[in-house]
Amino acid sequence: MRVTIDSDSCIGSGMCALTAPKVFTQDDDGYGSVLPGKEDGAGDPLVKEAARGCPVQAITLAEG
Template sequence: MRIDIDRDVCIGAGQCALTAPRVFTQDDDGFSMLLPGREDGGGDPMVRQAARACPVGAITVTEAAR
């Protein structure tokens, strides 16, 4: 899976970090970012739920090409 965060859209609500804290965190300015090594979601089943929880739709989850 591939996770993209549109930092131009992100408002720093933090719902992603609350929903999937093993994948998402917030930077020093409060905006969403992926934890190091979690660019593929790390197998966390909450990644899609975290994307849906984003109030501005800044997170996109897509399946990796095979």
């Protein structure tokens, strides 16, 4: 599974980093980002919950 965050849509709520801190963080400007090397979701079951919880649906999960 490939995890991405649309930086144009992200509002910096931080829900992703709070929900799945092993995969997401916030950058220096407070916007969500995927931790380096974790673009595959790292098998973390909370990634899907973070995507569902994003208030602006900025997280995309793609198979492959």
